Amino acid sequence: MQSDFYSVEEFSTRQGKGLQQALNYAYQNSPFYRRVFDENNLKPEQIKTPADYARVPFTTKNDLRQAYPYGMAAVPLEEILRIHASSGTTGKPIVAGYTRADLDCWAEGVARICEMAGVTSKDIAQVSFGYGLFTGGFGLHYGLERLGATVVPFSSGNTERQLSLMQDFQTSVLVSTPSFAIYMAEIARELGYNPRDFGLRIGLFGGEPCSDAMREDIESQWGLKATLNYGLTEVVGPGISGECLETAGMHILEDVYYPEIIDPQSGKSLADGEKGELVLTPMFKEAFPVLRYRTGDITRLIAEPCLCGRTTRRMDYITGRSDDMIIIKGVNVFPSQIEEVLAGFREVSPHYCLVLKKEKGFIKDLEVQIELTPEGFTDSFKELEALDNRIRQRLRSTLSLAPRVKLMEPKSLERTTGKAKRIFAVEE
Amino acid sequence: MIKQISVFLENKSGRLIRVAQVLGEAGINIRGLSIADTSDFGILRMIVDQPDKALTELKDKEVMATATEVIAMEVPDTPGGLAKILSYLEAEGINIEYLYSFIEKPTSNAIIMMRVERINDALEVLKKNNVPIVGEERIYTF
Numbered sequence: 291m292q293s294d295f296y297s298v299e300e301f302s303t304r305q306g307k308g309l310q311q312a313l314n315y316a317y318q319n320s321p322f323y324r325r326v327f328d329e330n331n332l333k334p335e336q337i338k339t340p341a342d343y344a345r346v347p348f349t350t351k352n353d354l355r356q357a358y359p360y361g362m363a364a365v366p367l368e369e370i371l372r373i374h375a376s377s378g379t380t381g382k383p384i385v386a387g388y389t390r391a392d393l394d395c396w397a398e399g400v401a402r403i404c405e406m407a408g409v410t411s412k413d414i415a416q417v418s419f420g421y422g423l424f425t426g427g428f429g430l431h432y433g434l435e436r437l438g439a440t441v442v443p444f445s446s447g448n449t450e451r452q453l454s455l456m457q458d459f460q461t462s463v464l465v466s467t468p469s470f471a472i473y474m475a476e477i478a479r480e481l482g483y484n485p486r487d488f489g490l491r492i493g494l495f496g497g498e499p500c501s502d503a504m505r506e507d508i509e510s511q512w513g514l515k516a517t518l519n520y521g522l523t524e525v526v527g528p529g530i531s532g533e534c535l536e537t538a539g540m541h542i543l544e545d546v547y548y549p550e551i552i553d554p555q556s557g558k559s560l561a562d563g564e565k566g567e568l569v570l571t572p573m574f575k576e577a578f579p580v581l582r583y584r585t586g587d588i589t590r591l592i593a594e595p596c597l598c599g600r601t602t603r604r605m606d607y608i609t610g611r612s613d614d615m616i617i618i619k620g621v622n623v624f625p626s627q628i629e630e631v632l633a634g635f636r637e638v639s640p641h642y643c644l645v646l647k648k649e650k651g652f653i654k655d656l657e658v659q660i661e662l663t664p665e666g667f668t669d670s671f672k673e674l675e676a677l678d679n680r681i682r683q684r685l686r687s688t689l690s691l692a693p694r695v696k697l698m699e700p701k702s703l704e705r706t707t708g709k710a711k712r713i714f715a716v717e718e
Numbered sequence: 719m720i721k722q723i724s725v726f727l728e729n730k731s732g733r734l735i736r737v738a739q740v741l742g743e744a745g746i747n748i749r750g751l752s753i754a755d756t757s758d759f760g761i762l763r764m765i766v767d768q769p770d771k772a773l774t775e776l777k778d779k780e781v782m783a784t785a786t787e788v789i790a791m792e793v794p795d796t797p798g799g800l801a802k803i804l805s806y807l808e809a810e811g812i813n814i815e816y817l818y819s820f821i822e823k824p825t826s827n828a829i830i831m832m833r834v835e836r837i838n839d840a841l842e843v844l845k846k847n848n849v850p851i852v853g854e855e856r857i858y859t860f
Binding site for chain 2: 662664667668669670671672674675696697698699700701702
């Protein structure tokens, strides 16, 4: 796709125009943004440069939730062809509407993502994302069709039948969540198949984070090339960024979605390469326009040219959610960073607790409580202390903060089947 | 050499009792013990009459335990008795990680349990200097 290879200047011209269009459009058509602009004494024509753009207030998940169901609409409902909604795990769902032009732009974007991942019109692609309010199924479906691939709209579930059709149809591309790909391989083995015999060529994975270990597992089990892609309903759905075959970060369709990275605490813009919260502006949305949407996802932008030759900036894999962030002595700490460090030590289990030691309401110290594994326990204080030290050093270089490390007995930390409570505050 | 059971203990109330209960219920007799601790955790070291069974029982009850080899030796129950023996090891550059005394029916000698860095070298040094080494049978079943 030509637009993946624009020069930096070309991108910045296009983004300048695109943002101007997005601002004018929102101001003129969206009662929600008209109010936001007026309340901030802002006019679209005052925004001329990227620095000016930072004056536009962020839009948050809460704004979209409060606008349920049609508060974000900028067109009469009759112009909306389709409605999607995010699963509302907390509160009301977030609704997204699409005009004909929106659906067209979305399909085009997803087609670009699929093409980057190596999919061609000769491929037979099985979509194992759910078809429904969730944007994954329909999003990939229309993008793959746009590219000219043969689409098998299986939707989710019924694993055995998925496998048998996969074999009969000679499916070459699998679209699913990474965990479903792993699960399917397990079932295939239980049924006596070798997943490698299915002949899958490419996997397009999204909808949840995928660790390196998961990716390796999928690739070695299925013998396919696993690529990741990213998107969210609030902005459009899948098809915002995706990996090329270099699999070194996800190329953002920058001529359609304007990316920024901000400090989740101060809201200040951060430079390329710096880790922070991803903020996205879809520049051409008609039905439910959104400006500077705070995704809550923590990543960084990679501006260095990719080996594939595409000039779009890439985003790194999501390393956490800004909602999980803790600030300790001015340092932003994400529990996921601690998980990564602990995963490197076989002497301790991945279960941990963070104890925030507070003094007069401020977090003074961080204590990381970790369970020893039987491999980690020795009779020697010297060795246990050395282990404690090694973990502390690694945490310090990852977090830029030296926490206290406390070794615990196995199974002494709380276990829950759902999301474990890992963070506790103690007033000292 | 004697098989000692070492247990990791969080500094939390009830941990020691639990270990003692597990062993008691399994009919295992504790013959000697020592506890060392830091502000965060402790290590309980025990000599029991059935070390292998003790290890299995503790692990079954999810107590973190491991077996370590230690030397049991007789030390004259007189001033300077221990110093003299330690000097043999010192002379050979063998480091002692820890030691503690073992409870036994009164005799003229004390029994000391000792963990050293080079256990085979240490045994040789002690034997060469005629330090009585106490065997497993006597320690476990006395």
